[in-house]
Amino acid sequence: KAGVTQTPRYLIKTRGQQVTLSCSPISGHRSVSWYQQTPGQGLQFLFEYFSETQRNKGNFPGRFSGRQFSNSRSEMNVSTLELGDSALYLCASSPGGAGGTEAFFGQGTRLTVV
Amino acid sequence: DAKTTQPTSMDCAEGRAANLPCNHSTISGNEYVYWYRQIHSQGPQYIIHGLKNNETNEMASLIITEDRKSSTLILPHATLRDTAVYYCIVRVENSGYALNFGKGTSLLVTP
Numbered sequence A: 001k002a003g004v005t006q007t008p009r010y011l012i013k014t015r016g017q018q019v020t021l022s023c024s025p026i027s028g029h030r031s032v033s034w035y036q037q038t039p040g041q042g043l044q045f046l047f048e049y050f051s052e053t054q055r056n057k058g059n060f061p062g063r064f065s066g067r068q069f070s071n072s073r074s075e076m077n078v079s080t081l082e083l084g085d086s087a088l089y090l091c092a093s094s095p096g097g098a099g100g101t102e103a104f105f106g107q108g109t110r111l112t113v114v
Numbered sequence B: 001d002a003k004t005t006q007p008t009s010m011d012c013a014e015g016r017a018a019n020l021p022c023n024h025s026t027i028s029g030n031e032y033v034y035w036y037r038q039i040h041s042q043g044p045q046y047i048i049h050g051l052k053n054n055e056t057n058e059m060a061s062l063i064i065t066e067d068r069k070s071s072t073l074i075l076p077h078a079t080l081r082d083t084a085v086y087y088c089i090v091r092v093e094n095s096g097y098a099l100n101f102g103k104g105t106s107l108l109v110t111p
Helices: none
Strands: A005-007 A010-013 A019-024 A031-038 A042-050 A053-057 A064-068 A074-078 A087-094 A109-113 B009-013 B018-023 B031-038 B045-050 B061-064 B070-075 B084-092 B105-110
Touching (some): A005 A087, A010 A019, A019 A087, A042 A064, A042 A074, B018 B031, B018 B084, B031 B061
Antiparallel strands (some): A019 A074, A042 A053, A087 A109, B018 B070, B084 B105
């Protein structure tokens, strides 16, 4: 069974640009959540999507957005990049609904903003 | 979700048991205790979870106090590959996945 796949693994962008990251969950999983990890703030929750609807949202500015497609694949977008957006972005998938108990994480996308 | 408190760092000799404590004194009756770990530069990995009974799986054991205000994750025979940051998280079962990871405990297993 394939795990959670995040693409790309590494990305370098310039301040002011926008970026889109992709996450393919484990087959059959309907929940995808996104996290940002930085040395200073640790792992912080961004948002969660379940069956194409945003179910939970963390405390991040509106420059951070996401969506989920009918096949459960998810993308997150960051517009007007700032230097402080440099981080490891992780996505996690879980069955969701009534049966989910654990989240499976991908290897992350390392974003560097210069 | 209830807040958790963990020691910043711990050491353990290879082959010995690693006991990682977690305080969650404000835990609610419907909140489970979850443990994840993150090995350097990898995504977090689920270890174990429990409500009030002690739990054991192939990776670890989870001991929850009777009043549920604290718990201990036990790695029975720590190996060098267990060096990681360990996160104790409380969440309501079957709720969304807005996990509050906190700072975790950095466990160093030494030869």
